[in-house]
Amino acid sequence: MVGIIRYGSYVPLYRLGPGTHGWTWPTTRAVANYDEDSITMGVAAANNCLGELDRNTIDAVFFATTTPPYLEKQCASIIAEALDLRDDIYTLDICNCLRSGTMALKAAIDTVKAGTAKQVLVVAADNRQVMPQSPLEPTLGDGAAAILVGDGKVVAELDSNYETMNYEFFDTWRVSGHRFVNSSEDRLRREAGGVARAVPQVYGNLLKRCGLSPGDLSRIILSAPNQVEHRGMMAQLAPESDHTKVQESLYTQLGNTGTAMALMMLVDALESGNPGERIVLLNHGNGADAWFLTVTKEIARARSKQSLRRQLERGKLLEEYFTYLLYRGFVEVGGARSRPAANEPSPSVLWRERDKNLRLHGSRCRRCGDVQLPPQRICVECHSKDDVETYRFSSRKGVVFTYSLDVLTPNPNPPVPFVWADIEGGGKIMLTMTDVDATEVRIGMPVEFSFRNVSGTPTIENYYWKFVPCIE
Amino acid sequence: MVSIADRVAVIGMGCTKFGERWDQSGDDMLIDACYEAFEDAKVEPEAIQAGWVAVTVGLQGAVLGEPLKLRVPITRVENACAGGTDAFRNGCYAVALGVYDVVLVAGVEKMKDMGVSGLAGATKPGPSSEVQPGLQPPSLFAMRALRYCHQYGYSVEQLKRTLANIVVESHDSGYLNPRAHFRRRLTIEQVLNAPLIAYPLGLFDCCAVSDGAAAAIIVPREMAKKYRDDYISVKTTNIGTGPGATRMQDDFIHFDENRFTAAQAYRDAGIKNPREEVDLAVVHDCFSVNQLITMEDLGFSQEGKAPEDVDSGFFTKQGGLPINTDGGLKCFGHPTAASGLRMIYEIYKQLQGKPELPERQIKDAKTGLTHNLGGLNPGSLTCGISVFARSED
Numbered sequence: 001m002v003g004i005i006r007y008g009s010y011v012p013l014y015r016l017g018p019g020t021h022g023w024t025w026p027t028t029r030a031v032a033n034y035d036e037d038s039i040t041m042g043v044a045a046a047n048n049c050l051g052e053l054d055r056n057t058i059d060a061v062f063f064a065t066t067t068p069p070y071l072e073k074q075c076a077s078i079i080a081e082a083l084d085l086r087d088d089i090y091t092l093d094i095c096n097c098l099r100s101g102t103m104a105l106k107a108a109i110d111t112v113k114a115g116t117a118k119q120v121l122v123v124a125a126d127n128r129q130v131m132p133q134s135p136l137e138p139t140l141g142d143g144a145a146a147i148l149v150g151d152g153k154v155v156a157e158l159d160s161n162y163e164t165m166n167y168e169f170f171d172t173w174r175v176s177g178h179r180f181v182n183s184s185e186d187r188l189r190r191e192a193g194g195v196a197r198a199v200p201q202v203y204g205n206l207l208k209r210c211g212l213s214p215g216d217l218s219r220i221i222l223s224a225p226n227q228v229e230h231r232g233m234m235a236q237l238a239p240e241s242d243h244t245k246v247q248e249s250l251y252t253q254l255g256n257t258g259t260a261m262a263l264m265m266l267v268d269a270l271e272s273g274n275p276g277e278r279i280v281l282l283n284h285g286n287g288a289d290a291w292f293l294t295v296t297k298e299i300a301r302a303r304s305k306q307s308l309r310r311q312l313e314r315g316k317l318l319e320e321y322f323t324y325l326l327y328r329g330f331v332e333v334g335g336a337r338s339r340p341a342a343n344e345p346s347p348s349v350l351w352r353e354r355d356k357n358l359r360l361h362g363s364r365c366r367r368c369g370d371v372q373l374p375p376q377r378i379c380v381e382c383h384s385k386d387d388v389e390t391y392r393f394s395s396r397k398g399v400v401f402t403y404s405l406d407v408l409t410p411n412p413n414p415p416v417p418f419v420w421a422d423i424e425g426g427g428k429i430m431l432t433m434t435d436v437d438a439t440e441v442r443i444g445m446p447v448e449f450s451f452r453n454v455s456g457t458p459t460i461e462n463y464y465w466k467f468v469p470c471i472e
Numbered sequence: 473m474v475s476i477a478d479r480v481a482v483i484g485m486g487c488t489k490f491g492e493r494w495d496q497s498g499d500d501m502l503i504d505a506c507y508e509a510f511e512d513a514k515v516e517p518e519a520i521q522a523g524w525v526a527v528t529v530g531l532q533g534a535v536l537g538e539p540l541k542l543r544v545p546i547t548r549v550e551n552a553c554a555g556g557t558d559a560f561r562n563g564c565y566a567v568a569l570g571v572y573d574v575v576l577v578a579g580v581e582k583m584k585d586m587g588v589s590g591l592a593g594a595t596k597p598g599p600s601s602e603v604q605p606g607l608q609p610p611s612l613f614a615m616r617a618l619r620y621c622h623q624y625g626y627s628v629e630q631l632k633r634t635l636a637n638i639v640v641e642s643h644d645s646g647y648l649n650p651r652a653h654f655r656r657r658l659t660i661e662q663v664l665n666a667p668l669i670a671y672p673l674g675l676f677d678c679c680a681v682s683d684g685a686a687a688a689i690i691v692p693r694e695m696a697k698k699y700r701d702d703y704i705s706v707k708t709t710n711i712g713t714g715p716g717a718t719r720m721q722d723d724f725i726h727f728d729e730n731r732f733t734a735a736q737a738y739r740d741a742g743i744k745n746p747r748e749e750v751d752l753a754v755v756h757d758c759f760s761v762n763q764l765i766t767m768e769d770l771g772f773s774q775e776g777k778a779p780e781d782v783d784s785g786f787f788t789k790q791g792g793l794p795i796n797t798d799g800g801l802k803c804f805g806h807p808t809a810a811s812g813l814r815m816i817y818e819i820y821k822q823l824q825g826k827p828e829l830p831e832r833q834i835k836d837a838k839t840g841l842t843h844n845l846g847g848l849n850p851g852s853l854t855c856g857i858s859v860f861a862r863s864e865d
Contacts, residue, residue: 342602
């Protein structure tokens with residue numbers, strides 16, 4: 001039976017909410033750090049999803065987003081590199097539609113059923129671009145989810161229990177070349193929008209196809225544009241008299257994370273799911289998708305190391321709304337002292353260094369066992385030449401050995417912590433640290449690796465790893 | 473390997489004023505430094521048989537040959553902040569071997585043409601992936617400071633106070649040096665309250681970024697008396713480096729590069745107890761904490777004990793082993809490739825009894841040491857150490 005093998009999510013650390021100076025709304029939204037984007041958040045969710053699974057067993061990556069950092073260069077292949085997957089796999093970007101997450105899920109299920117892949121990783125992420133101070137601003141959030149689809153010991157059976165409908169209605173959209181999301185009038189959307197018209201249709205068709213009545217369901221999950229539309233549709237589909245549980249919406253804590261929303265809510269449901277539960281997942285965006293799934297007894301086996309709820313709990317409020325504007329690039333600020341301009345990265349150097357920069361490979365000398373990160377050809381201990389095995393370090397934890405808080409390096413959040421850490425299993429590397437207050441950095445602090453956007457010039461999206469504090 | 477002890481003598485030196493020399497090019501400063509050396513040695517430019525010049529931003533030996541209009545073999549030497557010592561070393565080995573009898577060695581750097589405040593870049597020149605900002609030099613040494621505290625049980629506040637003692641003494645020496653970039657006395661409080669540059673180091677823990685040039689004329693020691701009685705003899709001049717790739721044993725406090733090079737230098741110079749036998753030293757105080765650590769790496773203090781020696785005044789001009797009596801990199805300034813030679817200039821003048829202001833004279837100075845350290849990556853820094861003695865005949 002084809003279904004979900006593993007699942008995971010990623011919620012960025014920072015929040016805008018009551019308590020942020022300059023934030024006038026009563027709700028909270030999760031916002032990406034200055035060094036995060038859809039690709040980096042997708043990688044984080046995927047690492048949460050995959051855990052210690054052998055990366056060589058993944059045969060495809062489908063990346064769903066409406067905010068790809070590149071318009072003409074694939075994003076899924078960058079994600080595949082960062083996850084250290086094989087290079088002969090099928091990578092696909094599925095863009096442009098807020099429903100892309102469940103569209104990618106269908107493509108994954110179909111691929112596995114067709115037999116052209118055994119395991120397909122679906123990643124959905126969005127970094128919502130909303131005009132500051134607009135009414136939409138408090139409703140949108142950033143985040144990612146990852147679902148590994150396969151056959152065999154699944155934690156939730158999906159098979160082809162799916163219905164879809166295209167619906168040409170302008171609920172939320174963005175024209176190419178424009179930065180901000182547009183939205184039609186609330187009252188029109190509530191009357192005639194995708195949630196109002198397409199969702200009930202696909203829901204009805206799905207129940208019919210699967211021979212189910214509403215009372216048979218344990219849970220309904222709905223991704224809607226906002227709290228009001230969610231509540232309205234749930235009142236219609238799951239009235240109080242039924243015992244069907246409505247999966248909690250996260251609009252007031254997380255915000256609507258666009259393409260990632262439906263799959264993040266699914267991950268949230270699975271993280272508290274029990275064997276035998278029957279769940280319907282409803283997604284909207286240019287129409288609607290509906291999925292029926294059954295939770296199996298394997299469900300507890302594959303829980304990710306970082307639940308969505310734990311990530312929501314650890315959120316840190318930004319002190320100033322201005323900081324968000326700065327991190328998003330809405331304002332440009334100069335440094336205190338004149339500094340040299342950033343250099344263009346060299347494409348040939350980026351190409352030669354892709355294993356150590358994107359896959360975070362290190363090496364171990366076969367002769368004497370000395371571990372080096374990044375990898376070295378000549379061993380510093382025994383002087384062997386080209387006698388090393390290289391492997392991925394990105395799941396390993398480290399401990400801060402020493403650090404500095406640098407004021408001179410240009411950065412939106414100075415001072416920059418430069419950290420040397422001892423890595424478990426061997427190796428010592430210096431990286432900058434992010435998602436941390438500089439004053440919190442300590443010798444002995446446990447750290448882990450996080451994939452981040454480190455672009456210094458506008459012509460290339462550059463990626464590398466940074467340390468973040470270990471999430472307990 | 474053989475020692476070149478007492479095979480080479482320095483018979484003349486020059487050194488420009490270091491500072492923000494907006495109106496002077498690198499060429500101008502080289503001319504000034506070299507001609508001061510010619511006058512000091514009473515040697516004509518035509519007598520020079522070969523040259524070595526250190527500069528980090530430049531091309532070819534023409535850096536020296538063009539402004540001075542020389543027609544001799546000249547090599548440009550680059551070894552980051554230790555380039556000055558390395559140029560001197562190359563010249564000395566050629567003289568010791570007997571290939572040349574009169575050699576000009578110079579170092580120059582024009583830091584203030586970069587157009588930035590502070591240091592311009594902390595990455596290797598050339599194309600890069602740019603995935604990580606280069607580690608700024610203050611941060612490189614700040615990491616050592618934090619590890620020093622952790623290892624030897626000092627609080628950051630205690631260490632900062634000791635470092636402030638070092639800085640205040642350097643500023644006192646800079647005040648007494650008309651060629652220094654910074655000539656202002658400071659108090660401990662001013663140093664402690666300075667804005668942070670790389671925690672825990674503050675503005676006054678960081679050396680000056682300066683323009684400057686320095687030069688030396690060297691001859692075989694058996695010919696030195698023809699030029700002057702008070703020539704200075706080279707006991708040793710050497711550099712050392714390391715493999716760079718991080719060794720797990722690196723304690724991130726001390727530099728192996730310093731220790732290897734110092735051991736070799738003492739062996740060549742016949743020094744068994746450096747703390748007793750060295751009369752004064754000019755060391756690489758790019759950051760105050762590096763001066764502290766260098767005291768231990770050179771064997772002037774026991775490991776973990778340098779703060780006690782600093783706080784007791786042992787390393788002041790009145791103490792048992794004066795350090796950086798010309799203001800050091802901190803106050804004299806740090807034009808990268810010139811600094812190694814400026815350090816030698818101070819030892820040269822002190823051993824001859826001729827510092828510009830007699831108040832800086834260290835009494836009974838017979839043996840002087842320079843320590844020069846350059847590079848970006850801990851483990852592969854270049855350490856240059858030279859030891860000099862007064863002429864004995």
